[in-house]
Amino acid sequence: MEISSIWYFLSGLTLLSALMVVFARNPIHSVLYLVFTFFCISGHYVLLNAQFLMAVNIIVYAGAIMVLFLFVIMMLDLKRNQPESKSSLTKLAGSVVAGSLLVIIIALVRQNNLPAPSEGTFVAKTGMVENLGQLLYTEYLLPFELISILFFVAMVGAVMLGKREAGERNF
Amino acid sequence: MNLLTDIFLAKAAFIGVVFAITLGIAAYSTYFERKIAAFMQDRIGPDRAGPFGILQPLADAVKMFMKEDFIPANSNKWLFIAGPCLSMLTALMTSAVVPFGDTVTVGGVTFDLQGIDVNIGILWVFGIVSLGVYGILIGGWASNNKYSLLGAIRAASQNISYELAMGLAIIAILLFTGSLSTKAIVEGQQNGHWNIFYQPLGFLIFIICAFAECNRTPFDLPECETELIGGYHTEYSSMKLGFYLFAEYINMFISGAVMATLYFGGYDYPGVDFVTAQFGSTVAGFVGMGALIGKALIFVFIFMWVRWTLPRFRYDQLMGLGWSGLIPLSMYNVVVTAFGILIGKPFTVGIAGFALLLVGLVVYDQLFVKKKIA
Structure with missing residues (x-):
């Protein structure tokens, strides 16, 4: 299998689970999707041949910090502490801000044209x-x-x- | 290409064998746990199924599968199912980096008796151990039961607390080896230079943390039946409960194997040179695998022995031991080990540091701790 197809698959999975973090109604599901996102990012580290970062990412984020997140959210009474739904104006403003930020970042990355490492000096x-x-x-x-x-x-x-x-x- | 597939097949077969051994040992641990408990309490124990009751695990498995599989109303169905699955998954994943033996040649293919030899081996073990709590946490929450939730929360805080001391104990080992690879750690201990002689304190800390990470008595607060009915698996029945219990026994075996790898020379055994000279390195490799499994089984026995000897801790005592007992101790251990390596006498300094600690504890106890007059 081509390495790039693994990369595409992994990136798609990462984006999908990251989106599910935002869209999931249940906060516990959100946290679990976030854990899964961290796993996908660790997969990217493996593709970059950085196994140490992969292990540390899993130990620190998935193993410790997200457990504490889950811990705190499980203590909450989810039925009583539902955040009241935002007005449509807030939703609109949020989407506009987030969308323009996305456009700016994409434009920046495209314009900068980061140089690929040359094969001679690459370790x-x-x-x-x-x-x-x-x-x-x-x-x-x-x-x-x-x-x-x-x-x-x-x-x-x-x-x-x-x-x-x-x-x-x-x- | 042919070589690659041969090695792939050999590794796949080896991993299958490791899985089978792990599951078999876990199944028979339940039998031996009951037998050892019976011996310690002057009973007979299971003796109905087969001679000496050795078919008892099979009977238990059949019973577990035949029972009604009940999912409580108002529980989160998918997470309720995911809980035991995650527990089993994380329990089985750790064995991937444990080096079960040296290089062997079977059918013309030469390969290591190890799942994968990565240069972060011990961090992999550590990462999977830290993920082990998700199964309990998710299962406990999804049951929609206050007692299950309390058990799950206890498990989470206990695992996180004892991971710190465990990591610091591993750091002292890494100072010796200079590599994170489990294979390199074992190779540094060949010919009887086992880390236990250099790291008695580190081993003590590690085994206590292993008890806490496996949720075994005296640290089995998450399933403390006097306070929490059954803890995180109160609502579970049938094979889902079976998976939780099974995962615990797998964890015991694997943590025994990890302890043998880190402190007891892994697949090293007395007379390895003699066996290699007489029967060749392949036989020596398989004998080494047997030696490692034997060491792990001794640890499984110690787990059971302690379970039927010591009573359970109180929860605040557990946290106090973890945070204000083991973490300072393991920091002291790291400093002593580093000092020993710096001046080039790790053995002397290690023993001297351990003796100094004992003397210090006795003096502190005599001077500052008020004795109750009976």
Whole structure:
């Protein structure tokens, strides 16, 4: 089978499941479609020969973050917390904004004409975890460390927000 | 092209064999669980179906399939069916990267006794384990039952909490090997250099996390019948319930195989050189596969042993152990291991770090923990 036909199939699946995230009536179904979308994106990473990104994408997004999403939505009483339906003016404005954004992005991509990698200098193993690690810890060391500090601060902030103050009600 | 198809067929046959072995062991685990429970409680256990009751799993399977398959009203039908399917799927997917043996030659085709040797092997295991919770979560929610939902939510928070400590324990192993590939991890441990000697603390953390990830006693809070009737599978009947229970036994076997791979040398066994010299590398490879399965079965026995020995934890104790017990411990383990590798004496430093930890715990206990006077 041609690799491009796999790509087309996977892209179609990704777009379809991403659309279903928006169109599904039940929030739980939305979350599950989103998980499926992440799987499709992981498939794209495999096609790009970046297995490490694929594994990390599944572990972090599908395995942890979406479980927490599902967790929170399952706690809600879905019958009582239905969002009231928007007026048709809001719907129209939303479609116009989203549609024009889509057009702008497509125009941008078409105009930029991103250069294809030349076959002589292309290294197929760029996405492998060893090369990625080498790159992160030599050339991009400073941004990498800054991002870890940012994550650390965010983590401390989350713990601070979630912490029970003295005298607060103990559930 | 011919070579490619030969290897493809060999791999396909091998994966089929692994599936058959996994399912067979999972089926017979139910029998041995009851036998071991009976032994520990001074009973006889199942002995009606066949000699010593060894046909009991078949009888159970027939019973499961014959029972009425009931889908509760007001449940979400498709997700209700998807729950057990997802559990089985994720349980069976992990074995793809476990190296069951070294290279063998059968019928002129040389291949590894491993599903796929990817350079992210252990991350694959980790990713599939983290997906394992979806089956429980979806099934519990789709049942439209408060007890099922509570069980599902417990399972989700428990899995996420213990994954962190598990990942940190794996990092210490990766420091030794320098590769994420499970094959490379096993090859680094050949000839008796098993990681358990260098990583006793890491193994302790990993096995505790494995208990929690498999929802086994003492961490089987999601199906705690005193509080939650049956937990996430309260509403399930017939073979759907069977799939949930089956997935648990598959998970036990696979986590045993992963623990053997990471800490007990995988397919390494004493006298591998002798067997290779006497009978050739193919026989040695298959003996190695037997050795790995044997190690995994020992872990399955430990799972059962602990189940019938220890009582269940309380939920806040479970969370406390995960977050404030195991995660700091595994961070300490990573630091000690890194220090040992830095100064070039991983074995000495590993043992010294473990001893230091024990001494520190005893001193802390004596100085700061108030004793209750009986």
